[in-house]
Amino acid sequence: MSVNRRTFIGTGALAAAALSAPKVFGASHGKPKVVVIGGGAGGATAARYIAKDSDGQIDVTLIEPTRKYYTCFFSNLYLGGFRDISSIGHTYGTLASEYGINVVHDWAVGVDRDAKTVALAGGGSVPYDRLIISPGIDFVEGAVPGWDLSAQTKMPHAYKAGTQSELLKAQMAAMPEGGTFAMIAPPNPYRCPPGPYERVSMVAHYLKENNPTAKILVVDPKAKFSKQGLFEEGWNKHYSGMIERIGPDFGGDKVSVDPDAMTVTIDGAVENVDVCNVIPAMKAGHICEAAGLTDGNWAPVVPATMQSRMDENIHILGDASAQGDMPKSGFSANSQAKVAAMAVRGALTGSKVFPAKFSNTCWSLIETDDGVKVGASYEATEEKIAKTDGFISQTGEDAALRKATYEESVGWYEGITADMFG
Known part of the structure; x- marks a missing residue:
């Protein structure tokens, strides 16, 4: 669908319903209005920081369809049996009660960039002076031949956590003795570069304890992947003989699936599998495309403020943004949210804006x-968010250091979720 700045962007009947509905949210008080679409690591953090640091000078509305948000980060630990599902689920009550954020549980289905309103699936619209969009990812249609969203109950992606995570774990538990778990890994760029390979590790841990003769087949279009040396060292040490990875040299980039037959075809060779976790190619959450803010699959931003390069009144955070060197991760989204929140407060209230650091x-x-880790620091240049230094765990580290790294991650999870949800 072609769009331009003077066209209301929406989706079919939903957009028509939103246009005709008389209800308008948050149109009182005369204060500057910030609307945030998406209640994950980027959106919830941005909403909270704007609300808590603006001393009541800004009205903040958070639009998020789910009443309980399940973090993708640490969802693999649920698959491995290290967390229960409730421990990765979070609600929005504190943001509403303690920070005065108007939390609207609905889908944002359109953005009128001239009128500065967001249309809701349930009818009505929400006006804004500044809009923050942090919708996470959607999947590229046709990325894995034979798979689309209608197949996600048979071949889950589990790359949006919650019910998909529970479904994949149930399928793992139901595998026959000695069965095969297959993963179709995604091409770059995608959410959480180490995520698929941590998932392989957690599935292997579960199977080692519950189905030790089972096999894991990883079909990967990439020649290399994040923390590869660390993961392969760990797989050889802990799960010897269980995991086989097929990269592009052996047809990993020529794959299709048949969800009904439960088969994976790799460069013409058909494999029967018992569970198939399909993680397709990704793109920015659909609302970015609907609002005309992408240049393809991702939404370009100004590094210093996370403003859309196509609309200065809109900021785009996290996985959806095309920003340069930062990986698409929860930590990145949380970091970008604080930069955007500071820029929004500065624009609307005149508060001081410091140089962006990520x-x-x-x-x-x-x-x-x-446990292993990789990380970096970044700064904003004219062209991109640029890496300034980095670190990564090393192969051969002793057990005490690896345990400390894991414990560090648990502490980080508690900290970031408190930073997001209050």
């Missing part, structure tokens, strides 16, 4: 108390 760390668990 950081990220991604932890992964390979086996019990065997």
